[in-house]
Amino acid sequence: MSIVLHEKQKEIVLDRHRFRVVCAGRRGGKTELAVNEMAGKAYAKKGRNIAYIAPTLQQARDIAWVQLVSVCAPITVKKLENPTHTLTVQTVDKGKSTISLRGWESVETMRGQAFDFLVIDEIASMRNWENNWNEILRPTLTDREGECLFISTPKGFNHFYDLYNKQNTPEGVDYKSFHFTSYDNPYLKKEEMDKAKAELTEDQFAQEYLADFRKQEGLVYKEFDRKIHLIDELPVKADKSPESHLAGIDFGFTNPTAVVQIKYSDGVFFVYSEWYKTQRTEEQIAEYVKSCGFNAVYPDPEAPSAIEVMNRKGIPIMEVLKNKDSIKNGINAIRQVLKGNRLKIHSSCINLISEFESYVYPNPRPDRNENENPIKDHDHALDALRYVVSSFQDNSLARRKMIDNFNYNSRRQYLNSNK
Secondary structure (H helix, E strand, O other): OOOOOOHHHHHHHHOOOOEEEEEEOOOOOHHHHHHHHHHHHHHHOOOOEEEEEEOOHHHHHHHHHHHHHHHHHHHEEEEEOOOOOEEEEEOOOOOEEEEEEEEHHHHHHHOOOOOOEEEEEOHHHOOOHHHHHHHHHHHHOOOOOOEEEEEEOOOOOOHHHHHHOHHHOHHHOOEEEEEEOHHHOOOOOHHHHHHHHHHOOHHHHHHHOOOOOOOOOOEOOOOOOHHHHEEOOOOHHHHOOOOOEEEEEEOOOOOOEEEEEEEEEOOEEEEEEEEEEOOOOHHHHHHHHHHHOOOEEEEOOOOHHHHHHHHHOOOOEOOOOOOOOHHHHHHHHHHHHHHOOOEEEEOOOHHHHHHHOOOEOOOOOOOOOOOOOOOOOOOHHHHHHHHHHHHHHHOHHHHHHHHHHHHHHHHHHHHHHOO
16 A cells, blocks of 8 residues: 655655654544655664554554554564554565554653654643653654654644744754644545534634644633743742742652642742652652742642651641532632732743643533533643642631741741851
């Protein structure tokens, strides 16, 4: 089976940038492009290690396996439908290369390997993108000076939006972005896409078929606006209040632990930094939190053993109440500070920003049940922020305790320094 590329696909294939980012509409030809690239690179040089990564291994199989097997049939030496669905292909000079399919859910298994070429598909749906790319996948390309093809249809203004615009940043010299819509694929019937346009909302069609970055439907925090709520600097006076240095913690291990770090001043929460890490023990988390010297820490109360570790280290833990309405009440608390322009987020907090633009209700229709909670996804840093904002505003006793702790510790430090 041969693949005939359309003009937009040819433009991407001929480009020589090391990292190419493709924003494409549904059925626009993303899979054909990926398969063509992998087969071509495997055939061009022996000994290449190539991988295709989708959000899950099952999706990788469903999306790419059949086409990949068909295109590579003339050069395939061995086909293994093992846990990674691997093809061993014969290259032009009788050497061998491999192409394997992987799932983002088990990206940790790729740590320490070396690849010549990666295709990462549907990036907009991948959780903990920044950490996994920087800490696991990017290093796998170092030894062999490997390349990467990033592909996705947009999903709001999340991490894929930032990746697509990376070519415009000082560190983006190796990046080049491309855009094509479903209409750019000449093998699709225009009538079918016009029918979809009539059936979908304007935003849905623009996102899915025109590959246009739009706010997701069903967003929990519609009030969040990058132009209003993002900052590049913190006010100096935020450091001077005894209530100034706060943290919220959402614990995880396979999922990331999120520590949101906040300066509070004149009724405004300034989120100045985030710590967003996987595979961290309770001891490691506590050591990090202690090193930051927070005045008050608001942890997820459903992690008692982690809280106990922090208590033993003298970290000032504040009470966070959880009940059947705590998620809804916490969301409303964050909405209020967003509406009142009392929440500012440093632009470096990429995971929190991404979650604001990805956290959605399960039913985006206008008749959505107001009592239902959002989908439990893209919410780690948001949960950490929610613990602080809802508890800090509603619990004057906790605030009093925090100020007392601050005054006690300041006096103790003063006395120790003057012995």
